[in-house]
Amino acid sequence: MANRRKTDMTKRMMAFLVCLACVFAVYLLSTGLPHKEETTSKGAKFTVPDRPVDTAESERIYQSMCIACHGDQLQGAVGPELAHIGGTMTKEQLFKKISSGGGGMPAFQSRLTEDELVTIVTWLASHQ
Ligand code: HEC
Structure with a gap:
């Protein structure tokens, strides 16, 4: 009986870890991709210079x-x-x-x- 409860706990822990990994993956996707888009083909960070609006x-x-x-x-x-x-x-x-x-x-x-x-x-x- 005690053994069975232990297996349930392990399963729950695994499910929790999978959830955590998913949240982390979504976080990486949402923050990582736009950054990639803003780099030039040479990999340098590209920024548009600040200017007054004409x-x-x-x-x-x-x-x-x-x-x-x-x-x-x-x-x-x-x-x-x-x-x-x-x-x-x-x-x-x-x-x-x-x-x-x-x-x-x-x-x-x-x-x-x-x-x-x-x-x-x-x-x-x-x-x-
Ligand atoms: C032949 C038609 C056409 C002309 C001319 C045109 N566009 Fe577009 N533009 C589009 C279409 C269609 C899209 C949608 C593209 C997509 O969904 O990826 C778009 C998307 C955009 C977007 C992104 C908008 C968004 O919400 O994602 C910007 C910014 C933009 N155009 C600016 C310009 C500017 C500035 C000019 C002039 C220098 C211009 N466009 C000329 C058809 C045109």
Whole structure:
């Protein structure tokens, strides 16, 4: 009888450890992956330089390249709404999405200079 109880305890301990491992795995996934995304192909940490928002220049770029898919009020059309994108994406994630595209979004790295990319990223990041 005492032996049987001991086996139950072991089972419970095992179940607890498995749960703990799962929680840890989810934690690693949620914190580890975005970091990976923000590193360059060379593995160096990539950061978008801090700049004041240049609304006029950003609107010029937006109107000529983004408006057709994201709407005149950033409300979205073919592409998703961007009016509050600064609250959900970091500047690094924005830079990567706009320069590399993907999922129906065109890549702009050959159509915009790095300077223009930083300008539009800074402007979008201010839309929270
Ligand atoms: C041909 C249509 C098209 C054009 C032009 C376009 N986009 Fe997009 N964009 C999309 C689509 C479609 C997605 C969704 C991609 C996905 O789900 O991965 C998207 C996604 C995005 C996202 C990520 C939004 C999110 O919620 O995940 C950002 C930021 C973005 N676009 C910015 C821009 C900017 C800035 C420009 C102009 C320089 C631009 N887009 C031009 C179609 C377009």
